Amino acid sequence: MIPPAIQALLSHWRTHPLQLVTLLTGIALATCLWSAVQAINAEARASYKRANAQLAIGQFDELRATGSMIPLSRYAELRRAGWQVAAVLDGSLRVDGRSVRLMGVDMVAYPALPAITQIEQGADAPNPADILTAPGRLLMSPELAPHFQSDDEFPPILTSMALPPDLVLTDIGVAEHLLNRFGQISRLVVLPDQPRDLPPLSDIAPDLQRISPSAQLDTAQLTDSFHLNLSAFGLLSFAVGLFIVHGTVGLAFAQRRGTIRTLRALGLPMRHLIGIVLVELLLLALIGGLFGLGLGYFLAGALLPDVAATLRGLYAAPIDGQMSLRPEWVAAGLSMAIGGTLGASGHALWRLSNMPILTGPGLQAWGGGKTPARITGALGFGLLVAGILAFYAFQGLIGGFALLAGLLTGAALLLPIVLSGVLAFLQKRSNTPVGQWVLADMRAQLPGLSLALMALLLALAANIGVGTMVSSFRLTFTGWLDQRLTSELYLTAADDQQAEFITAWLTPQTSAILPIRSTELTHETGPLFLYGVIDHESYRRNWPLIDEGPDAWDHVLNRGAVLINEQLARRADLWPGDTVAITPRHTLPIAGVYSDYGNPTGQAIVSMSVLDEIAPGTQTRRFGIRITPDRASDLAQALRDRFDLAPSAVVQQTAMKAQSLAIFEKTFVITSALNVLTLGVAGFAILTSLLTLWTQRLPQVAPVWALGLTRAKLARLELLRSVLLAAMTAFLALPLGLILAWVLLAVINVQAFGWRLPMNLFPADWLGLFVLTQIAAFLAAALPAWRLLRLPPAALLRVFANEH
Amino acid sequence: MSIRAFILFALIPITSWAQGFAGLGGSAEGFSRPMPRYSFEFPRDHGPHPTYRIEWWYLTANLKDSEGQDYGIQWTLFRSALKPSETDGWQSPQIWMGHAAVTTPDNHYFAERLSRGGVGQAGVTAQPFEAWIDEWHMRGDDLDTLNLTANGADFGYDLDLQAQGSLIFHGDAGYSVKSADGQASYYYSQPFYAVEGTLHLPDRDIEVSGQGWLDREWSSQPLAEDQSGWDWFSLSFDGGDKLMAFRLRGDRGDFTAATWIEPNGHATPLPDGSVALTPLETTRVEQRDVPTRWQVSLPDRGVDVEVSAITSKAWMGTRFEYWEGPVSISGSHEGRGYLEMTGY
Structure with a gap:
């Protein structure tokens, strides 16, 4: 059987x-x-x-200084006290318009590195003297190598598959030269085999903090x-x-x-x-x-x-x-x-x-x-309410996603009853028999089409929501870049002395030189970069504050207050009027919060004098230079030539902006791609629903045809029906999409990236999407309509022959 | 292979063992070469000679505790130049390596340190004298009075050394020939140290005293290309005489040399072939057959002795591995000494 x-x-x-x-x-x-x-x-x-x-x-403890860099002499002191540590100098290089991380390690002391192993086992293993002494060698992945090969300023390259892309590994002696940071160390790796009788760190280097791997900035956590x-x-x-x-x-x-x-x-x-x-x-x-x-x-x-x-x-x-x-x-x-x-x-x-x-x-x-539409509707309403309750109950990312899930599924389930209601309302208003028939017929078709329409609703809402988020972000981000990057040139000097020479040389040629002094600290929420600035209208006028107390800049520059970035404000829930403990000994009042997109870590701004008090001896290495924009290019080149600066040491504002925007565009390519794909799936769902419904259409169409409506008219009505249903769904999708956008901007983004964006509305985008939906609905109905047009009258007549 | 092995490359620009132990048989291009009739100048020559490829400050001591138990210690600082120059900072081409060991009758502890010059982590100054790497040091106002410390994860020592005699120059007034082809090094010693201090072992500290022997040697190509290792003896006989003897093993035959040192500090160089060094027994140590009992005969001086390792375990499992440990002497003469064997 x-x-x-x-x-x-x-x-x-x-x-x-x-x-x-x-x-x-x-x-x-x-x-x-x-x-x-x-x-x-x-x-x-x-x-x-x-x-x-x-x-x-992430395998070993590290030592870091409260001031940003550890001097080389401190390394020697630690070593001579018995501490087995390996020096690392981190930085970034700009090459071919992209930023590449440079990691300079003491190749003599650093723990085993697969990249080195691979290179030394290769056919032409380099002479260690070449790696350790000038000009040295740069180790990088093969995909990165072409960017460096064209530039004579860089040492020769060794490639290794065992290196992440966008990272250049080299000996610390080469790194300090490329980064213009002679005698400086970013961090010291505490090696596993320490000798007996080691003196405590607090005795020999009280300014260094020992940080365990778990407290180090973890990429996996950041990107979760x-x-x-x-x-x-x-x-x-x-x-x-x-x-x-x-x-x-x-x-x-x-x-x-x-x-x-x-x-x-x-x-x-x-x-x-x-x-x-x-x-x-x-x-x-x-x-x-x-x-x-x-x-x-x-x-x-x-x-x-x-x-x-x-x-x-x-x-x-x-x-x-x-x-x-x-x-x-x-x-x-x-x-x-x-x-x-x-x-x-x-x-x-x-x-x-x-x-x-x-x-x-x-x-x-x-x-x-x-399942009556009323039951699905009730279920949908229940899910909506549950989503909102979950949002208040769980808060945070989980709450945000629960709200999204509740909203979307609830709205989808509510769709049939809402559409049915709208159609019933229109039917009452309609005064032509054909109109009434079309509307009644649509209501009758709803159960069969509702799943496809739900899919369309979800896809449209997601499209509107994500589109609004991305466009809002783009608008805010471009404006923010303009505010934030006010100086025409940004310069990094090698040391204090060079900084002084450069300042003296620049002063007569520029409208202003804004020194930027910074140090890396550790806050309970993670790494914290503290910046010192001088009083200049560039800051007062342009700095993008999203929340500020009265006379925020006066408080910062004259009364020892601090500005913090949005990421830190949200993570630690600190706002103007609160105080923040920058170090265990320095607690400062918060005068304002500024937006700081694209930066995963916490940041704070104080006046130069406050910075010197918190981290004495921090050197001024970075400068913003204000000049007329048309002279920026020439001055940048002149600076490089005169002071023998690496290309990365002088950066033009325009290049910086272009790079930031490029990163931004890349950020949402994935989101847009998934968006378009979901919409495609929904369009496909409508087509299949209409095609399957088509098999059941004849008994409904035949009597109308028999009453005198031509097949051409019926085919047109078929198209109209599809377009009208899609249009109604699109209208309903708009508010849903906007709520979705709000949740994304105000809840999900804050959790995921640490910043909240103002929501902007983009009616032109909606119109485009609406037209696209209509075209999709038209195309989906085209095949059934064409079949209807070409249907032999005998087929329509046969419907009546089957009736008893 | 690890970064440690990578450093091995740093120290052995020519990687094949056939080129001699630790690359010592490599070519000396660009580096200074030892010449006969060099006039030593002190304290200058206690300090480093960066234009020579390789140099060492090598101290061994035979010690006893209050119960007469034998111990040995080693403290060595090697300098190896990647280029014949010195600069400040990380790009210094001078690589420093420290080895320290304590040998007890039944155990051997060792540690190794590595550094480059130019950053203050390791180096040697002649006046006041200090040789150091990390927290290890050998220092004093001059070479006659030294304090010596080293630490590993589970052992350490802190010893005071007092020279009881003058410096000894090997070979032709400190020009020590190492092969029939004329490879040579500058080589002098201070074999007359009285040593006193504390050994730190995992389970206890031990007060010890005894005799120490410092070797100073620098060169750019001390081994001939066919030479793959050496056996080196520093023997102190109970009568007060001392003998330094080495055998360089090569494909074209062995090369031996020795110095007979009398208690008053009078030194007599003994040419190739005067001393016979014959392995009597090998022991399997770390997958190698290492001679741990030797016959040493120097007919000119009536010496015919058996030299035995106090323990065969004195293997230095460092970047380049070798055997280095205290020995006891019996036969025509009694006494104690140190034995170093490389290239096994």
């Missing part, structure tokens, strides 16, 4: 190949986007881990929220894909009712039937899932370079743009496909198992038909 039953059930797919394709596509799309995001996340995390291992980061963001997007796409699965499975079951009834009448037990159907679904899920995984793998491969660029730009997270296939990823993807398919088919399966043996093949009885 079982083999013929299988044959009978499977014959459905032979006669409905399009349905099979739709179902598999639904499963594949759901799996694809979800897996792609998972693959990207896994790859990024693996990259962080690898990079840390490659550079022996970014990855959570991506995961949420993947989940949204997964949900939209499952709408398609749910719809097609429901339709297939409804259409197979006749077969099922016959099989059961012939004596096939329900258990067997359910078993066969389950195996069938599992197989479909597996096939669709494998397709999806393949697609997801390629999608991830295509998106990864941009994600990598984003993570590097935002967090300086080391990540390379290379994908690798992980078995656990395949297993997870297939499980999601199977779980999702079974979940989406659960409703249909449950109804099948409860179907009375002789129930007839009802045509309207699939999909949401049996």
Whole structure:
């Protein structure tokens, strides 16, 4: 009995190949986007881990100075007291318009580095004398090497696969030369084998702090929220894909009712039937899932370079743009496909198992038909409320995502009842019979279309929400760059003496020289960079304060107050009027909070005199130079020539802005890409729904045709119907999208990045999206309409022949 | 391979062992070469000679505690130049390496330190004399009165040394030939130290006293290309005479040299072939066969003795590995001494 039953059930797919394709596509799309995001996340995390291992980061304690740099003499003192430490000088190099991290380590003392091992085992192992003595060698990944090869100012290059991209490793002696930081050390790595009888650090170097690996800035932690963001997007796409699965499975079951009834009448037990159907679904899920995984793998491969660029730009997270296939990823993807398919088919399966043996093949009885719109509506309302409650209960990132999930699913479930209400209202207002018929017909069609429309609603809302966030960010960010980067040139001097020479030389030629003094401290929320500034209208007029007490700048410059950046303000919940403990001995009143996009760490600004008190001996190395913009280029070159400065030591404001904007654009490429893909999936869902509905259209269309409406008119109405439903959904999506944007800007971003952006509205974008939706709806309805137009009258007449 | 091995490269520009132990057989291009009839000048020559490729301050001591138990200590500072020059800062081409060890009758503790010159972490000054790397030091107003310290993770020592005699110059007035081809080094010693102080062992501190021997040697190519290692003896006989003897092992045959030192400080160089150094027994140490019992005969002086390691465990598992430990002497003469064997 079982083999013929299988044959009978499977014959459905032979006669409905399009349905099979739709179902598999639904499963594949759901799996694809979800897996792609998972693959990207896994790859990024693996990259962080690898990079840390490659550079022996996060394995040892470190010593850092309260003032920004450790002098070389302090290193020698520690060594001569027995402390086994290795010196590291960190910095960044600008090459080919991109910023590259330079890590200078004492190659003689630093723990094992895979990169060195690889290079020395290579065919032409370098002579150590070349690495340790001038000009030295730069070690980097092969992909980075071309950027350096064209520049004669850099030492010769050695390439190693065992180095993260965007990082140059070199001996500390070479690094201090490239960075213009002679005799300075950023941090000391405490080596594992210390001798007996070591004097306590507080006796020999009270100014140094010992920091355990757990307290060091951890890339994985920093980027967690970014990855959570991506995961949420993947989940949204997964949900939209499952709408398609749910719809097609429901339709297939409804259409197979006749077969099922016959099989059961012939004596096939329900258990067997359910078993066969389950195996069938599992197989479909597996096939669709494998397709999806393949697609997801390629999608991830295509998106990864941009994600990598984003993570590097935002967090300086080391990540390379290379994908690798992980078995656990395949297993997870297939499980999601199977779980999702079974979940989406659960409703249909449950109804099948409860179907009375002789129930007839009802045509309207699939999909949401049996669940009244009122019940879905109530459920939707419940989810909405639950989302809002969860937001207040959990707060933070979890609360934000709970609110998003509640909002989106709740609104989707509310959609049918709202649309139905609108149509009923329009129907009452309509005074032509055709108009009334069209509206009534649309209401009748709603249960069949509602899933596709829900998908459209979600996709549109996500599009509006994310679009608003990205555009708001872009607008704010560009304005902020203009405010923040006021000086035409930024200069980094090698030491105090050079700084003095340069200042003396520059003074007669420029309108102002703004010294910037900074030191790195440790706050309870993480690393804290403290900047000292002088009184100048450039700050007073332009500095982007988002919250300030009265006469904020006067308080900072004359009365020992501090300005803190938004990240620190939000992390520590400190605002104007509060005080902040910059060091255990220095607690300062907060005069204002300024926005500081693109910076993961805390920052504070004080007057020069306060900085000198907190970190005595901090040297002034950075200067902002105000001149007329058209002279910036020439002056930059003149400075480099006269003082023999590295190219990275003099940076023009325009270059800095262009670079920041480029990083920004990269940041949201991934979001936009996922956005467009979700919208595509939703458009596809509408098409499949209309196509499947088409099979049931004839009995409804035939009487109207018989009453005198031409096929051409009917085809036009078919198009109109689709466009109208899409338009109504789009209207409803707008407020939902704006709420989504608000949650993203005011909740998720604050948690993920530490800054809150003002929300701007972009009606032109909405209009564009609306037009796009209308076109999609038109195209989705075009095929059924064309079929209607070309339908032989005999087919329409046959409808009446079937009636008794 | 690790960064440690990388440093091995730093010290061995020519990596093959066939080129001699620790690269000592490498070419001396660009570096100064030892010449005969050099006139030593002190304290200047107690300090470093950066234009020579390799140099060392090498101190060993045979010590006893109050119960007569034998101990040995080693304190060595090596200098190896990547280029024949010195500069301040990280880019100094001078690499310094310290080795310290304590040998007890049944254990051997050792430690190693590495540094480059130019940053103050390691170096030697002639006046006042100080040789140091990290917290280890050998220092005094001059070479006659020294304080010596070193620490490892689980051992250490703090010793005071007082010279009881004058400096001894090996070979031709300090020009010590190392092969038939004429490879040579400058080589002098202070073999007359009285030593007193404390050894720190993992379980206890021990007061000790005994005799110490300092070797000073610098060169740019002390080994011939075919020479792969050496066996070096510093023996102190109970009668007061001392013998320094070495054998350089090469494909083209061994090269030996020795210095006979009388209690009054009179030194007699003994040419190649005068002293016979014959292994009697080898012991498996760290997967190598190391001779731990030797016959040393110097017929000219009526010396025919057996030299045995106090413990075979005195293996220095450092970047380049070698055996270095205290020995006891029996036969025609009794006494104690130190033995160093490289290239096994």
